[in-house]
Amino acid sequence: MGGSGSKEMACHKILLIGLSGSGKTTLLYQLKLQQVVIAVPSIAFNVEKIQHADCIFEIFDVGGNLKSTWIHHYEATDAIAFVMDATNRTNLKDIKFELDLMFKDKTLDGVPLLLIANKQDQSNPMKSEEIIRELQLNDIKDRDWHVQPCTAIQTVSEGGGLHDALVYLSDIVEKKKKADKKKKKVKKTSK
Numbered sequence: 121m122g123g124s125g126s127k128e129m130a131c132h133k134i135l136l137i138g139l140s141g142s143g144k145t146t147l148l149y150q151l152k153l154q155q156v157v158i159a160v161p162s163i164a165f166n167v168e169k170i171q172h173a174d175c176i177f178e179i180f181d182v183g184g185n186l187k188s189t190w191i192h193h194y195e196a197t198d199a200i201a202f203v204m205d206a207t208n209r210t211n212l213k214d215i216k217f218e219l220d221l222m223f224k225d226k227t228l229d230g231v232p233l234l235l236i237a238n239k240q241d242q243s244n245p246m247k248s249e250e251i252i253r254e255l256q257l258n259d260i261k262d263r264d265w266h267v268q269p270c271t272a273i274q275t276v277s278e279g280g281g282l283h284d285a286l287v288y289l290s291d292i293v294e295k296k297k298k299a300d301k302k303k304k305k306v307k308k309t310s311k
């Protein structure tokens with residue numbers, strides 16, 4: 121972990137978005153510093169590089185109160201990490217709205233989605249099954265997606281889901297890279 125990646129490692133852009141207060145900045149600095157920072161609603165975006173296995177992730181954390189600016193960060197995104205507060209069922213409609221809006225944007229065509237169901241340490245959080253049902257995630261056919269229950273106030277090694285989130289991201293960006301390479305090859309040979 122940490123930001124000291126070697127130059128040979130591929131760098132992947134991760135877009136960390138979600139409604140305000142879901143825990144994005146907490147999660148980002150938990151990954152970067154292995155500690156809980158006192159986060160206030162972000163009024164700009166934070167960018168940090170995190171190393172995991174053979175990958176370097178450049179993570180863009182864009183505040184939930186800055187939804188109108190999310191679009192300016194879409195270009196060249198390798199994976200979307202959408203953070204939700206899994207204890208807040210009244211937010212589900214807004215989350216569905218934001219996801220649908222995002223999926224309509226051509227810049228994000230085929231970009232995989234990691235939905236991070238945060239705050240699992242709180243009482244009665246939604247688990248994957250409920251989230252998949254409520255957000256109708258099974259209707260997503262044109263990109264890989266995965267729901268990861270998580271507790272961002274716990275370190276990667278404490279088993280709160282952050283490690284599994286990193287594993288998913290590294291697997292999925294590798295998969296996407298291979299698929300993109302294959303597509304390029306097919307395009308070249310069909311010319």
Ligand SMILES: Nc1nc2c(ncn2[C@@H]2O[C@H](COP(=O)(O)OP(=O)(O)OP(=O)(O)O)[C@@H](O)[C@H]2O)c(=O)[nH]1
Pocket residue numbers: 138139140141142143144145146147159160161162163182183184185203238239240241242270271272273274
């Ligand atoms: N109990 C609990 N609290 C959390 C967790 N993750 C974040 N929080 C708290 O949730 C609050 C909001 O966290 P932030 O990281 O500021 O949320 P954000 O998504 O960056 O919010 P914006 O910048 O406004 O978009 C803070 O008080 C965090 O301490 C978690 O896993 N469990």
Ligand SMILES: [Mg+2]
Pocket residue numbers: 144145146159160161162181182183184
């Ligand atoms: Mg924030």
